[in-house]
Amino acid sequence: MKSISIAYSVNDAPYEGALIYNDAVAHARPGVLLAPDWMGVSDQAVAHAQRIAEAGYVVFVADMYGLGRRPTNRDEAAALAAPLKDDVAESCRRSLGALEALRTLGRHHSPIADVAPAGVGFCFGGGNVLDLCRAGVELTAAVSIHGELVARDPVHASGISAPLLVLHGAADPVSPDTQRIAFEAEMNAAGAHWSMMIFGGAVHSFTDPKADVAGIAKYEPNAARWAFRLTDQFLEEAFSGG
Numbered sequence: 001m002k003s004i005s006i007a008y009s010v011n012d013a014p015y016e017g018a019l020i021y022n023d024a025v026a027h028a029r030p031g032v033l034l035a036p037d038w039m040g041v042s043d044q045a046v047a048h049a050q051r052i053a054e055a056g057y058v059v060f061v062a063d064m065y066g067l068g069r070r071p072t073n074r075d076e077a078a079a080l081a082a083p084l085k086d087d088v089a090e091s092c093r094r095s096l097g098a099l100e101a102l103r104t105l106g107r108h109h110s111p112i113a114d115v116a117p118a119g120v121g122f123c124f125g126g127g128n129v130l131d132l133c134r135a136g137v138e139l140t141a142a143v144s145i146h147g148e149l150v151a152r153d154p155v156h157a158s159g160i161s162a163p164l165l166v167l168h169g170a171a172d173p174v175s176p177d178t179q180r181i182a183f184e185a186e187m188n189a190a191g192a193h194w195s196m197m198i199f200g201g202a203v204h205s206f207t208d209p210k211a212d213v214a215g216i217a218k219y220e221p222n223a224a225r226w227a228f229r230l231t232d233q234f235l236e237e238a239f240s241g242g
Contacts, residue, residue, distance in 0.1 A: 001050050006060070006105050007067070010097030014067040017041060017098055020049040021058040021110040029110070030140065030239045031102045031117035032057045035095065035125030037205070038077040040065050044208065045122075052120065055232050058110045062098035064091070064128065081124050088152045092135050095119075095128050099137070116140045118235055119162075121147055123174075123205060126166075133160045133192075141238035143167070143231050146204055149175040149183040160187070164194040165234045167227045169202030173216055197230060199223035 036045035071077035121129035126147015136159025205211035
């Protein structure tokens with residue numbers, strides 16, 4: 001499994017993501033955009049990408065903050081993520097820039113199948129992926145893993161075309177029941193093809209082994225195992241036309 005840094009630009013500003021693929025495979029594989037949690041292009045984000053790439057994909061970890069902006073703690077991450085939560089248009093521009101880098105620059109390193117990529121996001125990144133879907137961006141599939149469900153710009157919700165899988169903790173205080181119910185109503189009103197798996201007792205960040213904030217974010221190994229398994233199955237069926 002190979003991991004390389006890819007420099008790209010969004011509105012003439014420099015960004016740097018990570019491309020992960022099996023360089024022993026010569027045939028073209030589908031692309032997957034991985035939208036990381038608010039810690040950005042971290043070791044954990046790359047590890048998530050490697051796991052997905054092992055199933056037969058070329059995966060690109062999006063840089064949402066810009067070259068050299070790498071948070072080292074929760075406070076720094078919150079400061080970088082907050083402006084993007086308030087400006088969904090800018091958030092989508094950065095996600096689209098990463099998608100374009102996957103499509104174009106990624107092909108210089110590994111053959112990528114000529115189909116729309118998928119998007120998989122964690123926490124903050126889960127919200128980024130859902131916002132791409134709301135904006136009508138063509139994706140073969142989209143997965144939000146303990147992502148933020150709130151519709152920051154619901155005007156675009158009617159443009160959803162990608163099949164969605166949402167993996168959510170029943171006790172997640174970041175996206176509580178009120179947001180979940182509103183999300184369900186939003187998806188139904190948009191006529192979206194969506195599914196949700198709710199893990200009992202799980203809070204936010206349940207796939208993160210380092211998460212340990214009482215009552216807010218906590219690793220839950222059983223939920224994590226099922227989330228990864230369901231993601232793999234969802235991507236496989238979407239790309240195979242199942």
